[in-house]
Amino acid sequence: GQNIDQPTEMTATEGAIVQINCTYQTSGFNGLFWYQQHAGEAPTFLSYNVLDGLEEKGRFSSFLSRSKGYSYLLLKELQMKDSASYLCAVRSYNTDKLIFGTGTRLQVFP
Amino acid sequence: EPEVTQTPSHQVTQMGQEVILRCVPISNHLYFYWYRQILGQKVEFLVSFYNNEISEKSEIFDDQFSVERPDGSNFTLKIRSTKLEDSAMYFCASTEGSEQTQYFGPGTRLLVL
Numbered sequence: 421g422q423n424i425d426q427p428t429e430m431t432a433t434e435g436a437i438v439q440i441n442c443t444y445q446t447s448g449f450n451g452l453f454w455y456q457q458h459a460g461e462a463p464t465f466l467s468y469n470v471l472d473g474l475e476e477k478g479r480f481s482s483f484l485s486r487s488k489g490y491s492y493l494l495l496k497e498l499q500m501k502d503s504a505s506y507l508c509a510v511r512s513y514n515t516d517k518l519i520f521g522t523g524t525r526l527q528v529f530p
Numbered sequence: 531e532p533e534v535t536q537t538p539s540h541q542v543t544q545m546g547q548e549v550i551l552r553c554v555p556i557s558n559h560l561y562f563y564w565y566r567q568i569l570g571q572k573v574e575f576l577v578s579f580y581n582n583e584i585s586e587k588s589e590i591f592d593d594q595f596s597v598e599r600p601d602g603s604n605f606t607l608k609i610r611s612t613k614l615e616d617s618a619m620y621f622c623a624s625t626e627g628s629e630q631t632q633y634f635g636p637g638t639r640l641l642v643l
Contacts, residue, residue, distance in 0.1 A: 453631065462621055462634040463573065507573065516561060516628040517586055520573040 422446045424521035426508050431527045432498050440493045440506050440524045448513030454482050454493045455507040457523065463507055466493070495526075503528045532556045534635035536622050542641045543612055551607045551638045553622030562605045563623040563632060564597065566590070573621070579605065580628070612642045 423445045432438040444452070451470040455463035467475055469484035469491060481494040493506055505523040512519070535554045543549050555562050564576040577587040579597055596608045605624075609616055619639050623632040 450629065455634075460619075460639075462636045465631050465633060468631055509573075511629075515586060516625075517563070517575040517578055517588075518565075518573075518632060519575070522572045 422510070422512070422519050424508055424510055424519060426506075426521040426524045428522065429525045429527070431529060434498055434500060434528055434530050436498050437494065437496050438498060438526065440495070440508075440526065442491045442493070442508035442521060444489050444491070444508070444510050444521075446489075446510050446512050446519065449486060449510065450513050451511045452482075452484055452491050453509045453511070453518060454480075454491075455509060457505045457507055459505075466506075498528050500528050500530065502526065534622055534624055534633055536620075536635040536638050538638060539636065540639045540641075542643065545614055545642055546611050549609050549612055549640065551609075551620050551622075551640070553605045553607070553624075553635055554603050555605055555622065555624030556633060557603070559624035559626050559633075561585075561625045561628055561630075561632075562597075562599070563625075564607045565621045565623060565634075566618040567621065567637075568618045576607075576620075609640075612640075614642050616640060617642045 425443045454466040457463045467482040474483045479496045484491045507523045508521040509518040537552045562579045567573045577591045578585045594610045619637045621637045622635040625632045
């Protein structure tokens with residue numbers, strides 16, 4: 421079976437740092453993606469991990485541990501526009517479809 | 531920057547009617563996908579398409595659904611006889627290679643009455 425877990429909601433303050441966790445159990449693993457989704461809009465690509473470790477992209481970083489089935493997305497210097505849902509998605513072997521978690525709704529307060 | 535486009539942005543239809551959702555993938559992309567998201571729920575895979583044929587489909591993608599690439603640019607999803615539970619946001623996505631990042635279009639919000 422395939423299961424991806426993320427917290428449902430998180431809140432943070434403008435300028436702060438927030439870490440959104442994702443744990444997964446899938447039949448095989450071939451990459452983990454983070455997408456941002458504002459309400460009523462399309463998911464937009466943030467980051468991709470296929471090997472263990474940290475990938476950094478400006479204010480956003482993503483970490484992967486394949487042995488633990490765990491990833492996190494780190495958002496630094498939070499801005500009000502970062503209020504959105506953050507979707508963790510996993511791709512398994514022998515398929516290119518993405519399996520999404522339910523998403524974490526982040527609210528950033530002034 | 532090239533992007534995936536979808537039309538219409540909104541579609542309201544009566545139960546039992548046929549709808550066609552249209553997508554124009556990014557021009558040099560070869561792999562195409564449809565996903566859907568029921569309001570308040572997670573994004574779900576429907577179908578993947580490569581080299582003019584379906585490469586994978588989910589259990590949601592039953593005989594009421596079909597996909598087509600009628601020309602070199604469009605990629606369509608047809609629902610033959612819509613049901614109330616087909617009401618959702620439908621996203622098209624495309625990628626250059628099967629192991630590359632998938633880029634999503636803005637979606638079509640389908641409401642079946």
